[in-house]
Each structure stands twice: as C-alpha cells, then as structure tokens.
Amino acid sequence: MTPAGTVMMPPCAPHLMFCRGRGRGRAHAAAAPHTVMSPPPCSSDGRLKLSDFEWVADLGEGASGVVTKVRLRGTTTTLFALKVAHYPAPDAGKDHDEVLRRATGSPHLVRCHAILRGDANQPACLLELMDAGSLARVRGALPEPALAEVATRCVAGLAHLHARGVAHLDIKPDNILATSQGDAKIGDLSVSRILPPPAACTNRSRSRVSIAVGTTAYMSPERFAPNAQAGPRGACAADIWSLGVTVLELFLGHRPILPAEERPSWKMLRDAICEGEPPSVPENAAAASEELRRFVEACLHKDPRRRATAAQLLDHPFVASRDLQASRQALREIIRDTMQA
Numbered sequence: 523m524t525p526a527g528t529v530m531m532p533p534c535a536p537h538l539m540f541c542r543g544r545g546r547g548r549a550h551a552a553a554a555p556h557t558v559m560s561p562p563p564c565s566s567d568g569r570l571k572l573s574d575f576e577w578v579a580d581l582g583e584g585a586s587g588v589v590t591k592v593r594l595r596g597t598t599t600t601l602f603a604l605k606v607a608h609y610p611a612p613d614a615g616k617d618h619d620e621v622l623r624r625a626t627g628s629p630h631l632v633r634c635h636a637i638l639r640g641d642a643n644q645p646a647c648l649l650e651l652m653d654a655g656s657l658a659r660v661r662g663a664l665p666e667p668a669l670a671e672v673a674t675r676c677v678a679g680l681a682h683l684h685a686r687g688v689a690h691l692d693i694k695p696d697n698i699l700a701t702s703q704g705d706a707k708i709g710d711l712s713v714s715r716i717l718p719p720p721a722a723c724t725n726r727s728r729s730r731v732s733i734a735v736g737t738t739a740y741m742s743p744e745r746f747a748p749n750a751q752a753g754p755r756g757a758c759a760a761d762i763w764s765l766g767v768t769v770l771e772l773f774l775g776h777r778p779i780l781p782a783e784e785r786p787s788w789k790m791l792r793d794a795i796c797e798g799e800p801p802s803v804p805e806n807a808a809a810a811s812e813e814l815r816r817f818v819e820a821c822l823h824k825d826p827r828r829r830a831t832a833a834q835l836l837d838h839p840f841v842a843s844r845d846l847q848a849s850r851q852a853l854r855e856i857i858r859d860t861m862q863a
C-alpha cells in the first residue's frame with residue numbers, strides 16, 4: 523500500500539516497459555497508442571490519485587460501477603479503463619483487493635494495475651483498456667475456430683483463478699472483453715469470492731461461500747437454492763456451468779436457455795434451468811463439431827460434481843486440439859468486423 527492508500531498490483535508482463543521515474547509523462551515516450559503499462563506510471567509526487575487521470579470517453583455502466591476511458595494527465599498515449607464503484611464496500615473491500623491481487627499474472631484476465639479510492643472511499647480500479655469492448659457486441663454466431671480460441675482463453679483464465687482460490691461467479695459474454703489486437707480476456711471480478719483452501723474445509727460454516735450472486739441466465743441450478751452456498755469445489759463448478767452457457771450462446775448467436783425473443787423473468791429462468799434438461803448444442807446444428815458438443819456437455823451437468831474442472835478442460839480436445847493459427851486468425855477477424863460494424 524502506498525501512503526495515498528493506492529494498492530499497486532505486481533507486474534505480470536515483464537516485456538512491457540515500466541515507469542520508473544516520478545515525473546508525469548515520463549512513462550513511456552515510445553509507447554504505441556493504447557499501450558498499457560504495468561505497473562501504472564507514477565504521478566508527480568509518486569502517489570497515484572484519481573485526479574492524475576483525465577476523462578477521454580465513457581465506456582459503460584453496470585450494476586457495480588461506472589467505467590470510463592482515461593488518460594494519465596500530461597500523456598497522449600497512456601490509456602486505461604477506470605472502473606469506479608457506485609458505493610464504498612467496507613466489508614467486501616479487503617476481499618476485493620485480494621481477489622484482484624490473486625488475479626494478476628494471467629494474460630487471460632483483464633489486468634488491474636492499481637486500486638485507487640474515490641471521493642466516498644469507493645474502490646476505483648485502474649484497468650487494462652480492452653478497446654474492442656465485450657464479446658456480447660458480436661452480432662450472430664461465432665465461427666467455431668474463433669469460439670475455440672475464446673473458450674481456451676476463458677478456461678485458462680478460470681484455471682488461474684481457481685488454482686489461486688478465487689471463484690469468478692459472473693462468467694458471461696458481457697464479461698469477456700476484447701482488444702483491437704485480437705485478444706480476449708475475462709474481466710469484471712466485482713462479485714468474485716475468495717475461497718477457503720480445500721484443506722481448511724473441515725468446519726462446514728467456515729468453508730462455504732455464497733454463490734447466490736451473478737447474472738441469472740448464466741447461473742447453475744444449485745445457485746437458485748435459498749441462500750445458496752458452496753465449498754471451493756462447488757463454487758468453481760458454478761463458474762464451469764456459466765462458461766458452458768457462454769460458449770453455447772456465442773455458438774448459437776442467442777441465449778440458449780429460453781426462446782431468443784423472450785425477456786425472461788427470474789422465475790422463468792429458474793424454472794427452465796432447475797427443472798429443464800441442461801442446454802446443449804442442438805442436434806440439427808450441422809456446423810457443430812463433436813469436440814464442441816462434448817465440451818459444452820462437460821460443462822453443463824446439472825450435478826456440479828460431474829462437471830469438468832477448468833484444469834481438465836485445458837486438456838479437452840475442443841481446446842487442446844484446435845488449430846492454433848486458424849483459431850487466432852478467426853478471432854482477430856471477428857473482433858475487427860465487430861469493431862467496424
């Protein structure tokens with residue numbers, strides 16, 4: 523923690539050039555546009571504050587905060603996304619900082635460079651700018667090679683989080699963010715939970731976390747139980763269901779749970795998810811490979827104990843046997859087309 527209360531995240535990308543100086547604008551004279559530094563450049567007094575950044579554009583607003591594109595004052599190329607929470611989170615605040623700390627080090631998770639504090643002491647995360655927005659913007663179905671690439675990155679991002687005792691709990695297309703360079707990463711750790719270590723799970727009450735958070739359409743059946751809680755394995759399995767729904771949605775080009783044209787209520791979703799068959803790739807989807815069908819099936823077991831883990835999915839043929847070059851190229855093209863649309 524710096525004297526100003528700024529939490530700085532450790533670097534995860536040593537190939538990026540870091541700011542070592544204290545002066546504004548000394549960060550990265552040769553940086554390309556949208557280059558993100560890690561850790562962020564220092565302000566004039568060596569303590570990073572919200573007032574060191576100037577507004578460039580609005581990026582969006584969600585339930586937990588407002589996100590803007592910002593620039594470090596005095597620079598032209600140092601752009602970030604700044605997510606300022608709507609409210610201070612006195613209890614969850616420490617946990618949230620710890621979630622972000624544990625998330626560093628994976629190229630498949632949107633990087634948080636620092637946590638600043640807003641006027642009302644609400645957390646403000648200085649994030650890597652994902653300049654192509656979220657995959658929810660993609661119109662229509664994703665071609666399978668691009669989907670395999672997205673799935674791979676999400677599985678790798680989740681494997682990183684789960685191995686470090688964090689459940690994301692809000693995996694959905696809106697929270698997979700892309701860059702114009704053709705990258706896609708998991709973002710939005712605002713409802714993520716720190717999990718107790720499996721070895722400490724002898725005392726039931728202390729070994730469970732609430733999983734009744736997140737976005738209803740992507741929630742697994744067990745999350746609809748009153749005060750739904752899970753141990754570390756169950757909380758990670760909840761993420762895997764959400765991943766399966768996300769992959770299926772990106773494949774179909776619409777939400778898979780209820781007819782696309784409906785705007786379902788919470789109860790309709792609960793009934794469909796808890797009482798219906800798990801969603802799957804339709805039999806008549808001729809374009810779907812066997813690998814994709816099996817991947818979705820491995821994620822979407824109603825019994826969380828039967829779902830694959832993120833570590834197992836890393837070896838799944840849909841991920842491990844994809845054509846690397848073709849899938850990366852396909853993802854780049856989809857992102858480019860979406861940005862131009």
Ligand SMILES: Nc1ncnc2c1ncn2[C@@H]1O[C@H](COP(=O)(O)OP(=O)(O)OP(=O)(O)O)[C@@H](O)[C@H]1O
Binds near residue numbers: 581585649652
């Ligand atoms: N790092 C980023 N770079 C670019 N855009 C971003 C970034 N992070 C978030 N956004 C955009 O800002 C908007 C709101 O972000 P986000 O979904 O994280 O907020 P939220 O309050 O957590 O939303 P939700 O209600 O879904 O939980 C979204 O449109 C998202 O795509």
